[in-house]
Amino acid sequence: MIELKNVNKKFGSGQTALDNVSLEINDGEFVFVVGPTGSGKTTLIRLLIRELLPDSGKIIVDKEEITKKNYKKISALRRKTGVVFQDFKLLWERTLAENVALPLEVLGLPGKEIKNKVNQLLDKFKLSDLAQKFPVQISGGELQRVVIARAMIAEPKILLADEPTGNLDPKTSWEIVKLLSDINSSGTTVLMATHNADIVNSLGKRVIRLEHGKIIKDEKEGKYER
Ligand SMILES: Nc1ncnc2c1ncn2[C@@H]1O[C@H](COP(=O)(O)OP(=O)(O)OP(=O)(O)O)[C@@H](O)[C@H]1O
Ligand SMILES: [Mg+2]
Incomplete structure (x- = not known):
């Protein structure tokens, strides 16, 4: 479902972010992407939602080559790809329920349908009590x-999470990973970039390790050696 073929990406000053990266991720997989700071994890995620284009190479998501210059289905791509960024990207003047509703507003769904879907999901994620609060009023784990x-x-087919446990204590980190694991069990492909060795080593999932933009390891039940 996700395929990268010889993907290269450099930034302005010649900084290599990804160096000839090829990989395949099947439908329904859970993949950790690990590696030191600056190894290319966030760049990989930004390429997968076409926020960036590679200098060379191809990226295929759900049978579509998203790296074509004249690719016209960005909104469809973003719909099938949920993203959790390192810095939340929440709207601070909106309630939590209003924040969660945003992607459905963008899709133009009727208000009543949006309300129902948001309530259902908040309930499922045990966030109903927080629905009318604002982002500044809740904890980091709740924000995540x-x-x-x-x-x-x-209801995206793919969930990309960039260090979702970055600023959380161990217990809260585990709750977040459990949530991502449940999401994966219900059929969503999950890619999680992380520095958290304990979590990676306990879960026994596939681990792709980047260093200086290169894949130096790709193991089915991998470990994260520091
Ligand atoms: N917008 C940008 N402009 C210039 N250089 C960039 C930009 N984004 C990333 N880079 C560089 O590309 C390389 C890979 O960065 P990237 O953010 O993908 O790393 P990362 O693995 O996500 O790091 P971290 O663990 O710190 O989040 C780094 O050398 C970084 O400095
Ligand atoms: Mg990063």
Whole structure:
């Protein structure tokens, strides 16, 4: 479902972000992407939602080559790909329920349908009590659950999570990973970039390790050696 073929990406000053990266991720897989700071994890995620284009190479998502210059289905791509960014990207003047509703508003769904879907999902994610609060009023772990709920509201086939446990304590980190694992069990392909060795080593999922933009390891039940 996701395929990269010889993908290269450099930034302005000649900084190599991805160096001849090829990989395949099947439908329904759970994949960790690990590697030191600056190894290319976030760049990989930004390429997968076509926020960036590679300098060379191809990226195929759901049988469509998204790297074509004249690719016209960006909104369809974003609909099938939920993203959780390192810095949340929440709207701080909106309630949590309104934040979660956003992707459905963009899709132009009727208000009543949006309300129903949001309530259902908040309930499922145990966030109903927080629906009318604002982002500044809740904890980091709760914020992260809201961001995941927003990423899942349009029922994407793929969920990309960039260090979703970055600023959380171990217990809360585990709750977030459990949530992502449940999402994966219901059929969504999950790619999670992380520095959290404990989580990677406990889950026994596929681990892709990047260093200086190159894949140096890709193991089915991988470990994260520091
Ligand atoms: N917009 C940009 N402009 C210039 N260089 C960039 C840009 N984005 C990333 N880079 C560079 O590309 C390389 C890969 O960055 P990337 O953000 O993908 O790493 P990362 O693995 O996500 O790191 P971290 O673990 O710190 O989040 C780094 O050397 C970085 O400095
Ligand atoms: Mg990053």
